[in-house]
Amino acid sequence: MRNIIEPQPLDPDELWQILERRDPSFDGQFFFGVVTTGVYCRPSCACRRPLRKNVRFFREAQDAERAGLRPCLRCHPLAAIGQDPDSGRIRQVCEYIRAHAQEPLTLADMAAQAGLSRFHFQRTFKAIMGVTPRQFAEACRLDVLKVELRQQRSVTDAIFEAGFGSLSRVYEKVDTRLGMTPAEYRSGGDDVPISYVSVGSALGRMMIGATDRGLCFVQFAGSDAALLAQLRAEYPRARVQPMAEPYPEQFAAWMQALEQHVRGQQPRLDLPLDLRATxxxxxxxxxxxxxxxxxxxxxxxxxxxxxxxxxxxxxxxxxxxxxxxxxxxxxxxxxxxxxxxxxxxxxxxxxxxxxxxxxxxxxxxx
Ligand SMILES: [Zn+2]
Incomplete structure (x- = not known):
């Protein structure tokens, strides 16, 4: 680690405080590396703060790289100075996947488009897009499928047209992405049961609605009546009903997570969703x-x-x-x-x- 350069005019105590605040206004002005993980980050990185003794500060990204550190896949420190080659590449691959949504794309194809190894591509894609390349390709295919379905084609034709290999596969996928099976989607989602609960929160009345697959509604309003009207407007053909008590364990856990989040006690919300979307x-x-x-x-x-x-x-x-x-x-x-x-x-x-x-x-x- 002999190449590590401590920025002279800047006080390490000051820099450390900036890290603790995760102050994004210093992104691009300096970087910090963690010797134990071999990764360097921008000051605002959301990662857990390392022990201070393991942190080194760098004026330039190159200094961090010279010290043998790799850019963090979470905060993309090079993007802070407009030099992240990966995000440009991934963006191009997204265009490619969208243009070829109806063809069977392998991970190797996509990685080759990006000019990255499969492993690096997969990780970088997920870090930048928040989904895996496969999930992204499936979302693109689903988009094609939805257009086909709206054009009143037979469901089976539409599925094959959209590039899905087999019926069982698309049902499997659609289950988690569209939230409804293709036949249901075509008929406008009649009769999907949605259970709801409304609670008081720091932001006024909050209504939580869920299907058996995940949350489909979290909204605020001044009154429960207004919330229920919003829920019905959002899902006009669903079977909307108040959640019966005692709440299912899973639903109770989702509610608790949301309530704590509104109080600022649970920063990370990672709850299953059931949404239809383009x-x-x-x-x-x-x-x-x-x-x-x-x-x-x-x-x-x-x-x-x-x-x-x-x-x-x-x-x-x-x-x-x-x-x-x-x-x-x-x-x-x-x-x-x-x-x-x-x-x-x-x-x-x-x-x-x-x-x-x-x-x-x-x-x-x-
Ligand atoms: Zn980072």
Missing amino acids: AFQMKVWQYLQSIPYGSVQSYAEVAQGLGHPTAARAVARACATNRVALVIPCHRVIRGTGEMGGYRWGVERKRTLLDQERAAARGVAR
Whole structure:
């Protein structure tokens, strides 16, 4: 480790405090490496803070690399200085997968497109996109499938047209992605049972709705009646019913996680979702889930991150149609000017959430 260069004009104590605050305004200005893991990060990285004695500070990314450290796959330190070759590559592969959604793509094909080894490709893709290459390819295929289904083709034809090899495979996949089987989807999702509960929260009444596969509704309003109206408007043909007590164990656990999250006590929400969405919405929503607790991005940054730099408006629309507040943290997207921007459940709630996240993130670091 003889090549490690401590930045002279900067005080290590000061730098350490910036790490503890996960202050994103210092991203790109310096980097920190962890000698025990061999990885270097940007100051705002959401990773658990290492022991201070294992941390080294670097002025430049090259210095970290010269010291034998690799860029973190979680925070992509090189992207902070616009030099992340991986995110550009992955963006191109996404375009390729979308264009070839109806063909059987192997992981080897996709990795070759990226010019990366299979292992490195898989890891990098997941780190940047939040889903595996296979999941992404399936979402693209599902998108084709949904268009076919709406055109009133037979379900079987549509499935083969969309590039799925066999019926059982698509049912398996559709189960988790569309939340409904193709036949159900075609008929508009009649009769899907959704159970709901509403509770008081720091953000007003909160309603949680779920199918047997996951959460499909987390929203806020001033009253339970307004919430129920929102739920029915969102799922006009579903069979909506209050959750019977005692709540199923799984549902109770989801509720508890959400309640704690609203109180700032459980930063990480990793709950199963059951949502119907277009491939683009799905992509935006999954991307939003990768924005760390306590930080924000602009609509344009999200569009950029998705590889569609001109799609900032479409990103804003995808945020505005989010049906599961908090779990898909659309509140972490703000205007490029630093203004709050809109929020489906009122800008005051957005402000409250962001203030609380920042405060809690500081508290965790302390
Ligand atoms: Zn990192």
